Amino acid sequence: MNALELDQVWKFYGDFPALRQISFELPEGVCLALLGRNGAGKTTLLRILSGLMRPGRGSVRVLGADPRDTMARARIGVLGHGLALYDELSALENLTLFARLYALKDPRGAAGQWLERVGLAASASSLVREFSRGMRQRLAVARAFLHEPELLLLDEPFTALDDRAVTTLQDLLRDAVRQGRTVVLSTHQLREALELATHVALLVRGRLAYYGTRTNEMLEDPAWLYRRYGEAA
Amino acid sequence: MREKTLIAFCTVAAILLAYNLYVMLLVLPDEVSQGPIFRIIFFHVPSAWTAFLGFLAAAVASVLYLVRKDLRYDAFAVAVTEVGLAFAAVTLVTGMIWARIIWGIWWTWDPRLTSMLVCWLLYAGYLMLRHAVEEPTQRARIAAVFSIFASVDVPIVFFSIRWWRTQHPQPVVWGGGSMDPAYWNTLFLNWIPLLLLGAAMAGIRLRQERRQRELEALRRMAHAL
Amino acid sequence: MKAAGTQAETAPRTTARAQPGFLGGAVAIAAKDLRSELRTKEALNASLAFSVVILLLFSFAFDPTAEETRALAGGLLWLVFAFAGALILNRSFARELPNDCLDALIAAPISAPALYLGKAVANWLLLMAVELVSLVVFGIFYNAPWTRRFWPLVGVIALGTWALTVVGTLFSALTVNLRLRELMLPLLVYPVLIPALLAAVQLSGPLALGEPLASDMMVWLRLLAGVDLIFTALALTLAETALVG
DSSP states (O other), X not given: OEEEEEEEEEEEETTEEEEEEEEEEEETTOEEEEEEOTTSSHHHHHHHHHTSSOOSEEEEEETTBOXXXXXXXXXXXEEOTTTTOOTTXXXXXXXXXXXXXXXXXXXXXXXXXXXXXXXXXXGTTSBGXXXXXXXXXXXXXXXXXXXXXXXXXXXXXXXXXXXXXXXXXXXXXXXXXXTXXXXXXXXXXXXXXXXXXXXEEEEETTEEEEEEEXXXXXXXXXXXXXXXXXXXX | OOHHHHHHHHHHHHHHHHHHHHIIIXXXXXXXXXXXXXXGHHHHHHHHHHHHHXXXXXXXXXXXXXXXXXXXXXXXXXXXXXXXHHHHHHHHHHHHHHHHHHHSOSOOOOHHHHHHHHHHHHHHHHXXXXXXXXXXXXXXXXXXXXXXXXXXXXXXXXXXXXXXXXXXXXXXXXXXXXXXHHHHHXXXXXXXXXXXXXXXXXXXXXXXXXXXXXXXXXXXXXXXX | OOOGGGSOSSOOOSOOOOOOOHHHHHHHHHHHHHHHHHHHOHHHHHHHHHHHHHHHHHHHHSOTTSHHHHHTHHHHHHHHHHXXXXXXXXXXXXXXXXXXXXXXXXXXXXXXXXXXHHHHHHHHHHHHHHHHHHHHHHHHHHTOOGGGGHHHHHHHHHHHHHHHHHHHHHHHHHTTTOTTHHHHHHHHXXXXXXXXXXXXXXXXXXXXXXXXXXXXXXXXXXXXXXXXXXXXXXXXXXXXXXHOO
């Protein structure tokens, strides 16, 4: 089964096409780097894959099902810009809520375990409002991985991370892929993403300008892809 | 709607209106108890009918938009809602003029007039909601949901206000009783020009919506370049 | 942050995943909303303060001891409930905006109707709390023996509040991303609710003054119950459309 199957997907804002004729298949157990300028359609595509929006035309299958299908959503982990944390709740309460929504057998237990894994066990009952940026990020990652998702959708996850945090996240994602999970991440940070990626997709003004495996060429010269297929990054 | 059709509608409407006015003012006798102002009913009642037709069409268009996701249904919904709103205003104003002349008061809490006022508020809210959303697809979706709620509410409003007034009777705007059959003809005959005018106005609005969509799309494309 | 390398290195295939039932999801959301609100108390305090101020203002406008004013009791109560309620209803989906929490909820495997229902129930409970306190204040200011018909009055208020909540919560979802949301929500909700408010006012009037309801008032009760049913069904049907673009 493919992790993603898109066929002639279009998305309109009024009469303006934000996504045009996007078609590709992504097998399971790989890491796709979704590249493109601002406004190229990366966030729109990710939102459709996460089930936050419906495509205007065309079909989208995520893990073999419609993205809005609840069984599919149970197997997908999402990490967006905003981190999706409730400031007025504690770290444990945040994770327990999502553990419940994802129907984990022991919500509090699972939440507690993940707090340990990301090193936030000591701050379990502190309100997220008091957390530093780095702590929030760790908690957000815990939330995304909490339900052992088969597919991870990450929108610019490396933004505003320091070097150590970047490396740690890269390790986590590399392990995820090794475990057979599929990762899709959109980013401006070419180097970090291309180091992880097995596949690359480049969006230029809503169209899929390039889709294929990541080559060593790309790793050595990250800007090559933009020069060859699109405008300068 | 093509320009020729619009002009045709308006011309026919103008001719019919002229004829009806002639009949109303010079041919028909005054009504026994109400005097000359009675003639306002020939605009008051058909305006109400046209308004309801507009609101019903908007409800259908809203449902169709949610099912088909074609923005033309949304354009139709806003066009007929605006027309309905205009005719609802005419209904209210003519009703108020009538009440002022017959009963000496501007507003009588007559159940039909009051219900029409609530409808007017509902659909004015619809237009206000549209103004607050910039992105056309989002605007169409949000407006359609609200329009469905408003339409379901309309019959409930009429029933509840009528029961309210039955419990506390007040002067009613026009007898509500039987009307001489001679008047029925002119009443229906005057509905036709109003419908034609309404259709023409909706047609103009539809064209405006289409041009607006094109402009929007071009603007976005220009930004993207 | 420890890497997840200690996990089994095999693929996570077809883990038998449970799905939160409709009620399970709704309860989790309702509990979260209540916990959030009770911790910050922003909307609750504003709502309570607002209702007391309105009751006070009305006592200046309409002499609370006069017999005629007592006849206005039903309308007065529901004006207070409707205005104070708008503050709570507005927060309903707006509280999900910071940090993009709403996206995480919509992406989670909870159906949109369940998400909507959880929030509606939380709103209803919060509103009922504010209304009961307002009732006490009202009883004091207006010397109204509302405890005489306590259960019928609470029943009517519960039904009327549910109508307010059902429509208000859905419109809160609809307008969540719009500027001028605080202004827009009351202007949209109140006209739609006129039949329900009318019924609630007619029923609450006598009950708040300790008097029984005449038999011809039962139509209002049926209307209120009918409106509750119709709008609840409509809202549940349209919840997905309202939340997902």
